[in-house]
Structures are given as structure tokens and as C-alpha cells.
Amino acid sequence: MEDLCCGFARIRTALKNRDASVITTMSLKPPPDQTLLSARISVRYAGKPPVLRDVEIEIQSGEVLGLVGQSGSGKSTLAMAILGLLDKKRAQAEGTIRFQDSDLLRLSERALRALRGRAVSLVLQSPLASLNPALKIRTQLKEAWRAHASGSALDCANAIRNCLQSVSLPADDEFQRKYPSQMSVGQAQRVLIAMAIMHRPALLIADEATSALDVITQSEILTLFRELNRSTGMAILYISHDLASVAGICDRIAILHAGAIVECGTTQEIFRHPQHEYTQRLMAALPRILLANGQPRMKTEAATAR
Numbered sequence: 001m002e003d004l005c006c007g008f009a010r011i012r013t014a015l016k017n018r019d020a021s022v023i024t025t026m027s028l029k030p031p032p033d034q035t036l037l038s039a040r041i042s043v044r045y046a047g048k049p050p051v052l053r054d055v056e057i058e059i060q061s062g063e064v065l066g067l068v069g070q071s072g073s074g075k076s077t078l079a080m081a082i083l084g085l086l087d088k089k090r091a092q093a094e095g096t097i098r099f100q101d102s103d104l105l106r107l108s109e110r111a112l113r114a115l116r117g118r119a120v121s122l123v124l125q126s127p128l129a130s131l132n133p134a135l136k137i138r139t140q141l142k143e144a145w146r147a148h149a150s151g152s153a154l155d156c157a158n159a160i161r162n163c164l165q166s167v168s169l170p171a172d173d174e175f176q177r178k179y180p181s182q183m184s185v186g187q188a189q190r191v192l193i194a195m196a197i198m199h200r201p202a203l204l205i206a207d208e209a210t211s212a213l214d215v216i217t218q219s220e221i222l223t224l225f226r227e228l229n230r231s232t233g234m235a236i237l238y239i240s241h242d243l244a245s246v247a248g249i250c251d252r253i254a255i256l257h258a259g260a261i262v263e264c265g266t267t268q269e270i271f272r273h274p275q276h277e278y279t280q281r282l283m284a285a286l287p288r289i290l291l292a293n294g295q296p297r298m299k300t301e302a303a304t305a306r
């Protein structure tokens, strides 16, 4: 745990100083070679130009794939398409999303419901908004368990205790009786992650799951994602604006720009040799902290070039 935290801190420093060698020497495991999800998809919302245009994306079993792109580029649209949660009245999706022998775009709502929360799970940005403020967390964890499992009250209680422990939260009665408002944001995010991993999904989608957190809590949650990925082998689609967190957790990174994946490669390749002009601009926009007359000053290459 401590090693990983130090790792993220080193990556942040390396990014600030543009030292790609640190990223190279981090022991990020090589991507495995069994395709879990393979998508080729276009999405258009009614009355608007296409958001995604023939976007191709592959996620290997057990890997952490980063999806990076500016606000409005369609990252959440892609996540919602995978989860079968696109608003059917407003969104028109074409293509295929192959996952575990099914094409998700062609599954019935009933089949999708059986899949969501069991084989594919989602963690969103605002934990306190995602949890029901009126229900104790034990009640919410029970509901998540009962959505895809049947068994005795003891089975349920054991499953809840196990998943709370796996996200490093207290599993005792006192904690389980808390309401969301009685927890810190970091604890609430861990509860959401516990719910999302309760049925051991093959794929977890984290859509800006650390963006609302302070940097220390963010680093702890990133460490948790990485540990869960290693201990359970679940693949993670990690969606974020924050290149530092993406570098710290992802095996590969896909860059989404103007409705298309413009570049995809290992984290080392993307940071060492960004090929596409948009990726290069993203790298140049990473802030560096310079000392000017002994005072810290944030600078980006984009700003320096002017």
C-alpha cells in the first residue's frame, strides 16, 4: 500500500518535471492478451452532430485502460453505451459492443439488467450524490447484494462484511448503521466501490471516480483501484481528465478527441512518444511548478511558448 502511494507521488513529480523514465521504471504489468470487450460504435443525440464516430476500443481481461479526452468529447457517452444506459429516446447508437459472447447493443433491457452490477459495474464522480441519503449503508449494500444473489441473511451479512473489508472500511455494526452524511467523501466513495465489486464484475467502469476528491484521498482511492485490479483480476475502464492519475493506474491509455480515438498505446508509449497532435497538446498543458525568485509558479509549455 505504502509502495503504491509512493509510486503515485513519484509519478506526479515526474510528470511535473517531464521525466518519462520514472513512468518507464514503474512496475506496471504488461497488458494481458485476452479480449474482454471489443467495441466499434457511433452515437448521435437527437438533433446534434455525432458524439462518437466509429470509435474503436478494446479492453483486455485484467487490464486498466485509461480513457482521456476533454469535457464533452463523449467519454461518459461511451461508458453509458457499454452499460446499456443511453437514453433510448434521445440517443441513437450504431455498431457493436462485444462483451462475454454478447453484443451489448443488441441485448434486451432484461438481459442488460442481469449484467449491470454483476459482470459490469460503474463508479461515478460524486459518491454522496450516488448514495441514497435516507438509507443506512447496510440497507444499500443489502440491496446491491440481493440484486444478483439469493441466499440466507447470513450469506448476505458475510458478503457485505467481505466487500467492506476489501475496500479497507470498518465492517462492524456501528459503521454499517451509518447514513451517507455521517461519512467522509473518501469513505462514501469506498462504499460505492464496495457495492460495485460485490459480485466480482469482470469490468469496472470508473467515470471521473476520483475527480471530486482531494489529492490525498484521490491517491488512496487510486491505490485501492490498483489493488483490487491486482487481487481480483477485474479490468477497469478508468475515465479521467487527470493525466497524472491516469499515468499512475493505467496499463494503456486511449485518447478520445473530436468523436474518435486518435491514439491508443501503453502508458509509457503515450507519455514518452505522444504521436497525435492533440495528445502532444495534452502533455504540453501539464503544469510544471517552477521556482521564480524562490517563489513557486505554475507554468505550462503552452504558456511558455507564447
Ligand SMILES: Nc1ncnc2c1ncn2[C@@H]1O[C@H](COP(=O)(O)OP(=O)(O)OP(=O)(O)O)[C@@H](O)[C@H]1O
Residues within 6 Å of the ligand: 045, 046, 048, 051, 069, 070, 071, 072, 073, 074, 075, 076, 077, 078, 087, 090
Ligand atoms: N442525454 C443527452 N442528450 C443530449 N445530448 C447529450 C446527452 N448526454 C450527453 N450529451 C452531449 O454529448 C456530448 C458528449 O457528452 P459526454 O457527457 O459523453 O462527454 P464527456 O466527455 O463525458 O464530458 P465530461 O468530461 O464533461 O464528463 C456533449 O456535447 C453533451 O452535451
Ligand SMILES: [Mg+2]
Residues within 6 Å of the ligand: 075, 076, 077, 207
Ligand atoms: Mg463525463
